[in-house]
Structure formats: C-alpha cells, structure tokens
Amino acid sequence: MSEHQDAFSLAGRVALVTGGASGIGVGICEVLAEAGATIIIADRDEAGAKREADKLVAAGHKADAIMIDMADEASIVRGCAEMIARHGAPWALVNNAGVQDRELLLEATAAEWDRTSDINARGPYLMSREIARAMVAAGKGGRIINIASVALMGGLVKGHAAYAASKGALAGLTRASALELVEHKITVNTLLPGGVATPGAIHAKGPSPDGPAHRMPPLGLCDPRDIGAGVLFFATPAAHRVTNQTLAVEAGWSLT
Numbered sequence: 001m002s003e004h005q006d007a008f009s010l011a012g013r014v015a016l017v018t019g020g021a022s023g024i025g026v027g028i029c030e031v032l033a034e035a036g037a038t039i040i041i042a043d044r045d046e047a048g049a050k051r052e053a054d055k056l057v058a059a060g061h062k063a064d065a066i067m068i069d070m071a072d073e074a075s076i077v078r079g080c081a082e083m084i085a086r087h088g089a090p091w092a093l094v095n096n097a098g099v100q101d102r103e104l105l106l107e108a109t110a111a112e113w114d115r116t117s118d119i120n121a122r123g124p125y126l127m128s129r130e131i132a133r134a135m136v137a138a139g140k141g142g143r144i145i146n147i148a149s150v151a152l153m154g155g156l157v158k159g160h161a162a163y164a165a166s167k168g169a170l171a172g173l174t175r176a177s178a179l180e181l182v183e184h185k186i187t188v189n190t191l192l193p194g195g196v197a198t199p200g201a202i203h204a205k206g207p208s209p210d211g212p213a214h215r216m217p218p219l220g221l222c223d224p225r226d227i228g229a230g231v232l233f234f235a236t237p238a239a240h241r242v243t244n245q246t247l248a249v250e251a252g253w254s255l256t
C-alpha cells in the first residue's frame with residue numbers, strides 16, 4: 001500500500017461510535033470497519049450494540065460493544081474506563097447517539113429540553129472529556145467527530161426547538177474543544193446529516209413533521225453509509241490538518 005493510501009486507512013486504530021446500535025451509527029460503524037478500524041459500539045441499547053458488533057465480526061472486522069447511557073455521567077465514566085482498559089485509548093470518538101423527538105414551542109416542557117440536551121449535548125461533552133484525556137495520555141493525537149444536524153442550516157420541521165438547540169450546543173462544543181485539543185494533535189469536527197430514514201427518525205414522537213426538512217433533496221435521501229463516508233474523511237490520518245470544520249452531507253437539500 002502506498003503512503004497516500006495509508007493516509008486513508010484506519011488499520012490498527014480503534015474507533016468508538018456512540019449510538020452504533022441503530023440507524024446512522026450502524027452505517028458509520030460499517031464504513032469505519034471497512035477502512036480497517038476496530039469498532040467499539042457504545043449504546044444504551046446493550047443487546048443492539050452487541051448484535052451490531054457481532055455482525056461486524058461475522059463480516060471479518062474487529063468490534064466490541066459496551067453499554068453507556070449518554071444521559072448519565074457515571075455510566076459514561078464507567079463505560080469509557082472499561083473500554084479503554086480493554087482496547088487502549090481510541091484513535092477516534094464519534095459522538096453520534098441522539099434523540100430527535102418533537103415538541104411544539106408553544107407546548108414546550110423543561111423536561112423535554114433537559115432530556116434532549118442531556119443526551120445530545122451534555123453526553124458528548126462528557127464523552128469528549130473522558131476520551132480526550134485518554135488520547136492526550138497516549139500522546140498519539142486523535143479525532144473527535146460530532147454528529148449534529150442539517151437542522152442548523154434550516155433543515156427543520158416544527159417541534160425541533162429543543163432538538164435544534166441541542167445540536168447548536170454540540171456545534172459550539174466542536175469549536176471549544178477543537179481550540180483546547182489542537183495542541184495535542186486531536187482534531188474536532190462537526191458533521192451535519194440531512195434526512196436519513198432511520199428507526200429514530202421514523203419513530204420520533206411528537207406532532208406530525210411539517211417544515212422545510214421535508215423538501216426532497218436533488219440527490220435523494222441519504223442513507224447511513226453516506227454519513228459514514230463523511231465521518232471516515234474526518235477520521236483518517238489524511239485529515240490531520242482539518243479541525244474546527246463543519247461538513248453537511250445533505251444530498252443537495254440546500255440547493256432546493
């Protein structure tokens with residue numbers, strides 16, 4: 001393999017993907033595994049995480065699963081420590097786990113705001129702390145990729161106030177952590193997925209979806225592996241000078 005090809009390989013590297021038991025996370029795990037990474041799936045759905053890890057192993061890849069609840073700091077601290085003890089400091093952390101239920105602003109509850117931001121923003125903040133500490137101690141640099149949403153570009157449906165706010169917080173986390181981690185050669189970037197027909201999107205609770213996110217993108221709906229391809233770029237050694245950036249994988253929705 002040439003040096004150039006090596007720069008796009010994740011062989012010998014560990015990637016921790018939260019929310020890898022369903023939807024977009026499954027696609028991210030497949031694409032990173034095919035690039036050679038050992039995949040650790042962290043999800044509150046323990047059986048789903050194990051099932052998806054077993055599928056990767058059956059396909060000839062290396063994978064493991066761990067139960068972590070992103071809404072629970074103690075679970076994050078314990079799960080990260082366990083995973084680091086088993087596999088060492090990961091090369092890449094993909095903060096993908098999230099909830100996307102809808103609640104109209106005029107009916108908004110503090111409980112829904114808290115639940116959404118605990119999982120979508122506070123969880124990634126605590127995961128970044130735990131994993132970046134291990135990356136810094138290992139001294140080999142690393143990659144953090146935060147999965148926000150095209151909602152930040154206006155790809156919204158009604159009921160997304162708490163959701164869009166949580167993703168805005170996540171995008172802010174990218175900037176702040178990119179600044180603090182750049183001296184350790186850890187890059188931090190944001191990916192904005194467009195609409196993907198995942199179990200989470202299809203079964204999201206709340207008023208029926210209505211708004212600009214419903215416009216069909218000219219390149220068709222994304223699938224989970226399309227999002228995985230964007231994550232792969234940020235995760236590769238080739239992207240060593242790419243940090244504090246945002247990539248939208250939205251099939252041309254912004255052209256409509």
Ligand SMILES: NC(=O)c1ccc[n+]([C@@H]2O[C@H](COP(=O)([O-])OP(=O)(O)OC[C@H]3O[C@@H](n4cnc5c(N)ncnc54)[C@H](O)[C@@H]3O)[C@@H](O)[C@H]2O)c1
Pocket residue numbers: 018019020021022023024025042043044045048068069070071096097098099100119147148149150151192193194195196197198199200201
């Ligand atoms: N599907 C879309 O159209 C779309 C668009 C933009 C952004 N996103 C984002 O992509 C990410 C993945 O979404 P998806 O559509 O694949 O959803 P999904 O519901 O199909 O998968 C989400 C995964 O996260 C896990 N999860 C949820 N809460 C958790 C918690 N507290 N602790 C640990 N794991 C938890 C779930 O168990 C599940 O495996 C989310 O952050 C979502 O906001 C999705």
